[in-house]
Amino acid sequence: MTDKINELLRRVEEFKPKAAAEIEEFRIRILGKKGELNALMEEFKTVAPELKRELGQQLNSLKQAATERVNALRDQMQDATANGPGIEDMTRPGSAEQLGSRHPISLVKNQIVEVFARLGYTVADGPEIEDDWHVFSALNFPPEHPARDMQDTFFIEKDPDILLRTHTSSIQVRTMERQKPPIRVICPGRVFRNEAISYRAHCIFHQIEGLYIDEGVSFADMKQSLLYFAKEIFGEQASIRMRPSYFPFTEPSAEVDVSCNLCGGKGCPVCKGTGWLEIMGCGMVDPNVLRANNIDPEKYSGFAFGMGIERIAMLKYGVKDLRLYFENDVRFLHQFDTAL
Numbered sequence: 001m002t003d004k005i006n007e008l009l010r011r012v013e014e015f016k017p018k019a020a021a022e023i024e025e026f027r028i029r030i031l032g033k034k035g036e037l038n039a040l041m042e043e044f045k046t047v048a049p050e051l052k053r054e055l056g057q058q059l060n061s062l063k064q065a066a067t068e069r070v071n072a073l074r075d076q077m078q079d080a081t082a083n084g085p086g087i088e089d090m091t092r093p094g095s096a097e098q099l100g101s102r103h104p105i106s107l108v109k110n111q112i113v114e115v116f117a118r119l120g121y122t123v124a125d126g127p128e129i130e131d132d133w134h135v136f137s138a139l140n141f142p143p144e145h146p147a148r149d150m151q152d153t154f155f156i157e158k159d160p161d162i163l164l165r166t167h168t169s170s171i172q173v174r175t176m177e178r179q180k181p182p183i184r185v186i187c188p189g190r191v192f193r194n195e196a197i198s199y200r201a202h203c204i205f206h207q208i209e210g211l212y213i214d215e216g217v218s219f220a221d222m223k224q225s226l227l228y229f230a231k232e233i234f235g236e237q238a239s240i241r242m243r244p245s246y247f248p249f250t251e252p253s254a255e256v257d258v259s260c261n262l263c264g265g266k267g268c269p270v271c272k273g274t275g276w277l278e279i280m281g282c283g284m285v286d287p288n289v290l291r292a293n294n295i296d297p298e299k300y301s302g303f304a305f306g307m308g309i310e311r312i313a314m315l316k317y318g319v320k321d322l323r324l325y326f327e328n329d330v331r332f333l334h335q336f337d338t339a340l
């Protein structure tokens with residue numbers, strides 16, 4: 001009997017399963033009710049009493065060895081399947097998660113807002129779908145002005161009173177309705193114009209406009225504020241010049257040019273040899289606009305300015321095609337966010 005016990009012990013020790021199912025098969029064959037161990041137990045009942053003590057011990061240690069072997073093999077098999085093939089190599093480099101980045105238009109908008117916040121401006125907001133009053137009439141547009149034409153402005157359905165705002169000056173009107181002077185607001189937002197899409201124009205773009213109304217606000221105040229803005233955005237070396245212009249809501253009005261940051265004013269293809277780049281419109285708020293918004297033009301004066309954010313971003317980053325800002329190609333968009 002000792003031989004049988006030793007032979008079984010040897011098989012238990014040498015057992016090398018290839019799959020989990022083999023372990024279970026092995027367990028049933030050896031340790032199961034009708035298994036080989038129980039068969040030996042039956043045989044044990046018939047041996048001479050003087051041999052029982054020694055054989056009993058041998059059988060017990062065989063049972064223990066077989067149980068331990070089965071459990072150990074099961075644990076090994078489980079660890080291997082949990083790790084899976086090929087993932088055991090913990091030194092392999094991981095695959096990086098793609099992080100999003102802020103859109104260059106948002107970055108430039110935030111920078112502009114920050115500059116004017118330092119001058120005491122607060123941000124104001126308004127609806128994109130507007131009425132004629134807030135976009136045109138309250139801003140002294142004459143009835144025959146071309147901006148009121150279907151060719152230039154998107155009207156909603158057939159109602160000529162409801163339209164997509166063509167500039168964020170409508171937010172300035174809404175601010176004057178709500179607030180008495182002193183007023184100092186900056187109005188960023190999306191605007192809509194019926195324009196053919198090209199490298200320099202789009203039917204949807206972003207503007208930032210500003211409005212400052214108080215007692216004794218002068219043209220010199222405006223010029224100084226806009227020079228400060230240009231230096232903050234384009235660098236300390238930047239200078240500005242103003243050219244006479246026309247807007248229905250300001251008088252006098254001007255276009256503001258900034259010195260070309262590529263050639264430093266010497267003249268290059270970007271500034272078309274002039275040394276200057278147009279960046280915004282501005283002017284002293286027309287007394288008619290103040291009156292239409294219940295502000296006394298005898299007591300108060302103010303200035304307003306407005307710029308396209310895409311244009312500022314193009315000049316700042318040297319981007320030549322405005323359409324890139326709308327195509328949402330992450331390879332383009334990822335280049336600007338320095339916080340990444």
Ligand code: PHE
Nearest residue numbers: 167169281282283304305306
């Ligand atoms: N609203 C003008 C535009 O959309 C910009 C502007 C604002 C000009 C304020 C002068 C004063 O072009």
